[in-house]
Amino acid sequence: MNTDLFASDNAQQNPAVPIGPGSYFLGGFLLADAAAVLGAVSEVTARSPFRHLTTPGGQQMSVAMSNCGSLGWVSDRGGYRYQALDPLTAKPWPPMPALLLERAQQAAKQAGYENFQPDVCLINRYTVGARMGLHQDRDENNLTAPIVSFSLGVAAVFIWGGLQRTGKSQRFMLRHGDAVVWGGPDRLRFHGVAPVKADEHVLTGPVRINITFRQTGP
Numbered sequence: 001m002n003t004d005l006f007a008s009d010n011a012q013q014n015p016a017v018p019i020g021p022g023s024y025f026l027g028g029f030l031l032a033d034a035a036a037v038l039g040a041v042s043e044v045t046a047r048s049p050f051r052h053l054t055t056p057g058g059q060q061m062s063v064a065m066s067n068c069g070s071l072g073w074v075s076d077r078g079g080y081r082y083q084a085l086d087p088l089t090a091k092p093w094p095p096m097p098a099l100l101l102e103r104a105q106q107a108a109k110q111a112g113y114e115n116f117q118p119d120v121c122l123i124n125r126y127t128v129g130a131r132m133g134l135h136q137d138r139d140e141n142n143l144t145a146p147i148v149s150f151s152l153g154v155a156a157v158f159i160w161g162g163l164q165r166t167g168k169s170q171r172f173m174l175r176h177g178d179a180v181v182w183g184g185p186d187r188l189r190f191h192g193v194a195p196v197k198a199d200e201h202v203l204t205g206p207v208r209i210n211i212t213f214r215q216t217g218p
C-alpha cells in the first residue's frame with residue numbers, strides 16, 4: 001500500500017480546483033509521467049523542429065513553437081491560422097502521441113468536459129526572457145471546447161486578464177507538472193506569460209515547455 005501522501009500518484013488524483021467560471025487547476029497532474037511526456041515532445045520536435053514564428057506585424061516571437069496533431073497553429077506576415085502542413089518541413093505535422101492525447105482527455109474529463117477531442121497540440125518552448133504578450137485564443141472554430149494546458153520544466157508567471165484587453169489581471173505560477181483546463185466563460189479571457197526567469201529544471205535544463213491542446217472542429 002502506498003502511504004506517501006506526497007507521492008505524485010496522489011497529486012494526480014487531487015480534484016480539479018475551480019479557478020474561474022469554466023477553468024480548473026490540476027496541480028501536479030503530470031508529475032508521474034513528466035519524463036514520458038517530455039519524451040513524446042522530443043519525438044514530435046525531431047520531425048517538426050521548434051521555430052520562432054513571425055507575427056503579422058513582423059516581429060519574431062520569443063517563444064519557439066511546434067505542433068502535433070492533424071492541424072497546427074502558425075503565424076506569419078499573412079496572419080494567424082491553423083493548417084495541416086508544417087511550413088518548415090512542408091509535410092503534415094507529426095501525429096499526436098497517444099500519451100499526450102490520453103492525458104489531455106483525462107484532464108478535460110476531471111474538469112467536467114466529457115467529449116474533448118483535440119485536433120491540435122501546440123508546443124511552446126520558453127528559454128530565459130521568453131514571454132507571451134496578452135492575447136485571446138480565438139482562432140479555433142469551436143469555442144465551446146476547452147483548452148487544456150500542461151506546464152513542464154522551469155516555472156513561469158501566468159497573467160490572467162478579463163474579457164477585455166484592459167482592466168485588472170491576476171497572476172499565478174504555472175509549475176512543472178501542472179495542468180489547467182480553460183473553458184466556458186473563461187475560454188475567451190485575455191492571458192499571457194511574464195518573461196521567464198533564469199532557472200534550471202532537472203528534466204528540461206533552462207527551459208519551460210507549455211503544451212496546449214485545442215479542438216478546432218465540432
Ligand code: MD3
Pocket residue numbers: 122124132137147149180182186187188189190191192193210212
Ligand atoms: C486562458 N500559452 O499557447 S497556457 C498559448 O504558457 C498560450 O505557453 C501560454 O497562451 C503558455 O496560446 C499559456 C494557458 C492558457 C492557454 C489557453 C488559454 C490559458 C488560457 C485560453 C483561454 C484562457
Ligand code: FE
Pocket residue numbers: 135136137191
Ligand atoms: Fe493563449
